[in-house]
Amino acid sequence: MKQEIVPIHSLEFLSKEILELTFISEYLASTAKPGQFINIRVGDNFPLLRRPFSIFNVDENRVSIVFNVIGTGTKVLARKQKGETIDVLGPCGNDFLSFVDDSFDTAVFVAGGIGVAPFRFLTKKLYNNKQIVTFLGGRHKEQIIASGLQNIKIATDDGSQGFKGTVLDLIKDDFSKNMYKRPRFFLCGPTRMMKAVSEFATGIGADCCASMECDMACGIGLCQGCNIEMNGGDKKYRLVCKEGTIFETKNLKF
Amino acid sequence: MKQEIVPIHSLEFLSKEILELTFISEYLASTAKPGQFINIRVGDNFPLLRRPFSIFNVDENRVSIVFNVIGTGTKVLARKQKGETIDVLGPCGNDFLSFVDDSFDTAVFVAGGIGVAPFRFLTKKLYNNKQIVTFLGGRHKEQIIASGLQNIKIATDDGSQGFKGTVLDLIKDDFSKNMYKRPRFFLCGPTRMMKAVSEFATGIGADCCASMECDMACGIGLCQGCNIEMNGGDKKYRLVCKEGTIFETKNLKF
């Protein structure tokens, strides 16, 4: 883990709502693993705290994140220019590949909205012998970022792209039609969506892990601010930033 | 006085240190007078308070200020881009022309550093029948902005442009060589410089007014934060933002 001031390589709209910010970091490009996040100081003074972002892509010495502008931090980020620098700290958290063992054949990726972020990188790095099926959900089509993914199935609330309905509806529909060999679910997105999909996965006897979101002050285990309640086990809480962000959903008290 | 969100027309370096920010405002262009200032909200959240800037130039519907990057507010300003907007409130304060009466023949402008700001606009608007002589002081040549001024005499601390020494030394030297008819002094710059020049002016029996600087919270008379001590008179203090910024220096308890 390192704190670095890195130059911005580009800032581009992937859709009307979603931006990709690419910066140059040999270090992160060579160490980051799918599912990990970096913690960005978006401004000098404002906002005060760093903002965590999943690693979206790694290409040579370039690393990128995707985000939509929702609040103070992303507003500042969206105004960055090529050539400016940003202060990044990472890679943080555990990663999908070290987290799961080999006991599955189909990787079922389920992303809600900007929760798509880790799956492109994960698709690239996943063991070659695995099948992938990717379910993307969003409110409308401007929230769907499909590049670099495999075997994509899309659901939007308003039907502007793909299936009209929730991503869970789409998954149910799809699983009623298709057979996937030894599926394992990988979730990232709003907690409520992950809870629902996790119940479905458990229902069909599939393993299910999720990258959990949570307000973070430090992202590196110093503040104890990012606790998540466990479902039994030795500890009542675990730290999302350090002991996660990826957990088996069965261990979580959603 | 109005509060407006105005588009930025340009942001340019006038020297290595000094920037000119030009924005478009019909209202300010038609109402602002030399010596007045505008109060700029440089960022949405940070810094909290507006920053006051003298009006540097007015050209058709364009108004500009000059500044050097010294702290939090000017750092944010320096990163603005053409096409962005800023929130300006003004015009504030009194102005040189309404302040002085006609009882002088030579206007002696004395500027220290960025204190040059009001003199370009004042030069443009000063009664035609007046002589102007302009003394500019700065630490070095990158602090000297001479455009639009008349009969310019320059002093720099390091001698990188003009006379080597303080602007007061230059004035003394110059006044020992030249005769100015009924001079009246107009000062803008660091308080210490203004105090010294004001003493010189009083010494030669000339009227002397100065645009005073002071930390301001509101710039419009609401906070009472910008008091300046008077030298006798009915009130102990006056408000720089509203009852100034221009005062006869003889009325001030420097």
Place this chain on the structure above:
Amino acid sequence: MIESFKIGDVEFKNRILVASGTFGYGDEVPDLVDISKLGGVVTKSLSMKPRDGNPNPRITETASGMLNSIGLANIGVQKYISDKLPVLKKYDTKIVANIAASSVDEYCKVLELLDAQQRVHGFEINVSCPNVKEGGLSFGTDVKLVSLITKELRQRTRKPLIIKLTPNVTHISEFARACEAEGADAVSLINTVIGMAVNIHKRTPKIATTTGGLSGPAIKPIALAKVYETVNAVKIPVIGIGGIVSWEDAVEFFIVGASMVQIGTANFINPATGITVAEGVKKYCENNGFDDVGRLVRTLQTNKTISIVDSWL
């Protein structure tokens, strides 16, 4: 949509006031703000005699806040009555006269003079003033003195009497209870928080009086917590003040339990903040099915499973 609110017999057209010391006497910014759209204007603190106030520098900016020590510079109550009140006649808003004094007697005298003025609709008492008798200790940190002041003033006016509390005490609710017991119509809080800043080049305080009062967004969390403590202790209305710059901030105060709010420091940045706050609060209520802003007051849902004993920071 009902926006109005009554304290005693006085009906304020909405629940948004501008705070003392941050809006002059109400006549400073007629071209920037239509003050008839405000629930009311609280005046700069008025004392018996005019006060010059403190030396410069009186203000300095801090992280998301500012320090001030104006020293209650004001024109004095007599000049206020003769010069300012007549000008305010043309505005359709309520005038709350804020009073500062250095003795209980002075509070009473200033209030009596103002109580005779029809154009003064109510009073806010600034108890964060140094008590000359006690060598300058603030009235506002002594619950007995706050009681006494409330009692004395209550006997002298039937107009709304609001006591403005200082946050610089251990338990602000004690003070609110004392005010309620002595018949205050409402309490307002918070006044500024004692703070300080240093110029490291000169090694001097950044304001002449060394310490001053902190205000602005930095103190909003403190103000909300003090309002929360107070609304759980008294039945009289609580007026929330501290760091409000947007309608969202005001909504936070209403949810916690403030019946009205005041806008202070934000007026220095946008003098019309009070108006945009009033509009925003109204729209929020509309969007959330409240037909009276009053219904929003004290709608906070807390996590009941957490006991005080457990709530270690």
Place this chain on the structure above:
Amino acid sequence: MIESFKIGDVEFKNRILVASGTFGYGDEVPDLVDISKLGGVVTKSLSMKPRDGNPNPRITETASGMLNSIGLANIGVQKYISDKLPVLKKYDTKIVANIAASSVDEYCKVLELLDAQQRVHGFEINVSCPNVKEGGLSFGTDVKLVSLITKELRQRTRKPLIIKLTPNVTHISEFARACEAEGADAVSLINTVIGMAVNIHKRTPKIATTTGGLSGPAIKPIALAKVYETVNAVKIPVIGIGGIVSWEDAVEFFIVGASMVQIGTANFINPATGITVAEGVKKYCENNGFDDVGRLVRTLQTNKTISIVDSWL
């Protein structure tokens, strides 16, 4: 350039510590920070038994600050001794164990266990904990209890004993005096300021415990004023805490009179803040002709012409 400072018999290599609860137990970030460059590490508050801490959400950002209510989640003193202390052996810095408890007895027991450990160089006592006997009222707001705790603990250790004071009281200097009288070696201040924030969409508090502790740049002016009040009241060293993110901030505290400083919230943004602060302070002293950081302490020049009675805000 002398950077070191002694409390009791313990010499800290410089005057910069990292604050309790903001740096874990010291072993969390070895690859990001060379903690041997810090004057010392104050541990997360340790209690007798392990504590799970409060439910989520525990933190939220505010204007230039943050609120937290971690609930003193910690591994308990025994596990600290068995698992953490051995790891810390390899670092050349001082370890100050911060202790939290819900009874005077628990404070004593935790201290006794730690006092026996050579690797623990001193103690900081967090008195901002709820006193179970008194229904959860904080020890830190009752000067008799703070006296009692100091007295009891003083009898049990010869190592530096630092009492960490809460700012949520009317006169913090009273508490500092009580600590001094009972033999504390130093006081540290401030702990967090009580604050609150509201989610206006859900109409719930933004942290689970409703109120929490405010920290960060927003509170720096408050902390400086409390330090100023305290250094004028006691002779023992005062350790300044609150909103320090840069060396300039630390210099402000030294000028006001703090003998050491602690970095809290800033560690979350830049875990190496303590090191850059130490370097910056050193350079400032060099540039300003101080050959010992100690010479900078309490160099504040105030405006002597302003009396307290005159200093109305």
